Amino acid sequence: MKVFVSGDAASRSVGADRTVQAIAEQARQLGRDVSIVRTGTRGMLWLEPLVEVQTSTGRVAYGPVTPDDVPSLFAAGFLDGGAHTLGHGGTDDMPWLKRQQRLMFARVGVIDPLSLEDYRAHGGMVGLERARALSNEALLQEIVTSGLRGRGGAGFPTGIKWRTVRQAEAVRKYIVCNADEGDSGTFADRMLIEGDPFLLLEGMLIAGLAVGATRGVVYLRSEYPHAIATMRRAIAIAREHDVLNEAFDVDVRVGGGAYVCGEETSLLESIEGRRGQVRAKPPLPAHHGLFGRPTVVNNVLSLAAVPWILEHGGQAYADYGMGRSRGSMPMQIAGNVRHGGVFECAFGITLRELVYDLGGGTYSGRPVRAVQVGGPLGAYFPDSLLDTPMDYEAMAAAGGLVGHGGIVVFDDTVDMARQARFAFEFCAIESCGKCTPCRIGSTRGVETLDKVAHGIEPARNLELVQDLCTLLTDASLCALGGLTPLPVMSALTHFREDFGPRATA
Numbered sequence: 001m002k003v004f005v006s007g008d009a010a011s012r013s014v015g016a017d018r019t020v021q022a023i024a025e026q027a028r029q030l031g032r033d034v035s036i037v038r039t040g041t042r043g044m045l046w047l048e049p050l051v052e053v054q055t056s057t058g059r060v061a062y063g064p065v066t067p068d069d070v071p072s073l074f075a076a077g078f079l080d081g082g083a084h085t086l087g088h089g090g091t092d093d094m095p096w097l098k099r100q101q102r103l104m105f106a107r108v109g110v111i112d113p114l115s116l117e118d119y120r121a122h123g124g125m126v127g128l129e130r131a132r133a134l135s136n137e138a139l140l141q142e143i144v145t146s147g148l149r150g151r152g153g154a155g156f157p158t159g160i161k162w163r164t165v166r167q168a169e170a171v172r173k174y175i176v177c178n179a180d181e182g183d184s185g186t187f188a189d190r191m192l193i194e195g196d197p198f199l200l201l202e203g204m205l206i207a208g209l210a211v212g213a214t215r216g217v218v219y220l221r222s223e224y225p226h227a228i229a230t231m232r233r234a235i236a237i238a239r240e241h242d243v244l245n246e247a248f249d250v251d252v253r254v255g256g257g258a259y260v261c262g263e264e265t266s267l268l269e270s271i272e273g274r275r276g277q278v279r280a281k282p283p284l285p286a287h288h289g290l291f292g293r294p295t296v297v298n299n300v301l302s303l304a305a306v307p308w309i310l311e312h313g314g315q316a317y318a319d320y321g322m323g324r325s326r327g328s329m330p331m332q333i334a335g336n337v338r339h340g341g342v343f344e345c346a347f348g349i350t351l352r353e354l355v356y357d358l359g360g361g362t363y364s365g366r367p368v369r370a371v372q373v374g375g376p377l378g379a380y381f382p383d384s385l386l387d388t389p390m391d392y393e394a395m396a397a398a399g400g401l402v403g404h405g406g407i408v409v410f411d412d413t414v415d416m417a418r419q420a421r422f423a424f425e426f427c428a429i430e431s432c433g434k435c436t437p438c439r440i441g442s443t444r445g446v447e448t449l450d451k452v453a454h455g456i457e458p459a460r461n462l463e464l465v466q467d468l469c470t471l472l473t474d475a476s477l478c479a480l481g482g483l484t485p486l487p488v489m490s491a492l493t494h495f496r497e498d499f500g501p502r503a504t505a
Helices: 009-013 016-030 067-075 116-121 126-133 136-146 158-167 188-195 197-211 225-240 264-271 300-312 314-318 351-358 392-397 416-430 436-453 458-475 479-483 485-494
Strands: 002-006 035-039 051-055 058-062 087-090 174-179 215-221 249-255 295-299 328-335 341-346 368-373 406-411
Touching: 002 009, 002 016, 009 016, 009 188, 009 225, 016 035, 016 067, 116 197, 126 197, 126 300, 136 158, 136 197, 136 300, 136 314, 158 197, 158 295, 174 197, 174 264, 174 300, 188 197, 188 225, 188 300, 188 328, 197 215, 197 225, 197 295, 197 300, 215 225, 215 264, 225 249, 249 264, 264 295, 295 300, 300 314, 300 328, 328 351, 351 368, 351 406, 368 416, 368 485, 416 436, 416 479, 416 485, 436 458, 436 479, 458 479, 458 485, 479 485
Parallel strands: 002 035, 174 215, 174 295, 215 249, 328 406
Antiparallel strands: 002 051, 051 058, 058 087, 328 341, 368 406
8 A cells, every 4th residue: 555745845844754654653553554655745835744545546635644643544544545534535636736737747746756767657758768869959949949948037048048058169068957946935946856856857968968068067055955865866866777877967066055146157156166156247158157168057947847848849838828938837836825835837827816716815814915926036016916927028017027936925914115125135145245236235225225214314215225226227247136126116116105114113
């Protein structure tokens, strides 16, 4: 009898390991032969620890299951899918999962993440096999046709980036996976690595074939110990099975957790052993990247989309989405929300659907006042803009960005002036210090908003804040300084009533 329990970091944080121990102990006492498989999470974080059992009609879900619930589950015959107050019926029939279009996350929560056999049995490596049968140009054309754009935030066309590296002349080229997931309210990279690490390796192998690279690096932050361990073990298994070898091999590099190291040139500096500071561009990493060699720097989700594209064809991927935003995006719903988690769907779903239909509104039960999209440098959306579809152009037209797909919900108790101040403060703390607008401008922003809060010439100082934002946008070297004005100005534009002495009285 097979029982599936998530072993990802979020599930463990709410007691999944203790639940597993309780199931094993209860089965031993009852003489039941139970095999427990640790998987990734299905993304329904409010139901963790989620326990699934394999029945003749498919998997049946129960959750959230604490150790104290285990005896009653056995008494109810849960190993055969028996009825219980924690039961949710067939896992695949649950509305949260049925509404999704899981292209990248199809195996997450389903397979044993560290079983290459399980990965292959669920369609793994099919994309790589097809890639090996194609010419380099045909392979690149599939990525171009798919319309895949960088999922890390910038949204740059992946096919163009790969073609640039392909055309560069060098004795060695690199594929660097940016897994430095540092945005507040984002966790899709971690979930994917912990739940399906071979998918990322397959995507990197295909990228290596496409551009002629022989080495890959996964750059992970130190706050993700479980993901680091899973990735290292997956690489070792892939080497044992000759999936990784001299033709293309991958290593893991662990960063200290500086936000700016999510920027591609800072990341490269960090891998090379230096302080993570932004490099002035040009030259682009595609020409002069890791150790001065042509380098593809892609986010986890960008590379994870590649195997599906090769398996099903670029046009099949492009059939998802809207406008110039093609394919799917794992939306991460977090903050003050009833049902938080990862929901993968085609571009075009609205913020209102994500916050209310899927997220269930606020956890506090109070009205939603603001939704921040795209991490700490993303814009705050008021209720009047929640019908904005999640696609790159529509979000930009509304003054925001898709970013890494993170959505953080706030109820009506939020102080938006404090949120704007936090944006400046965050930039000041995380700035690498290389450019003056980011290093000094962010600090002056904190000081100026403090003056507004204390009633010191509020009108004049709010004008100064706007001037600072223009300077940061126009003169910063990278997105940290360049995007900090988004949360500040969106808060000032949509929630002006919070800016004044009343806000901190």
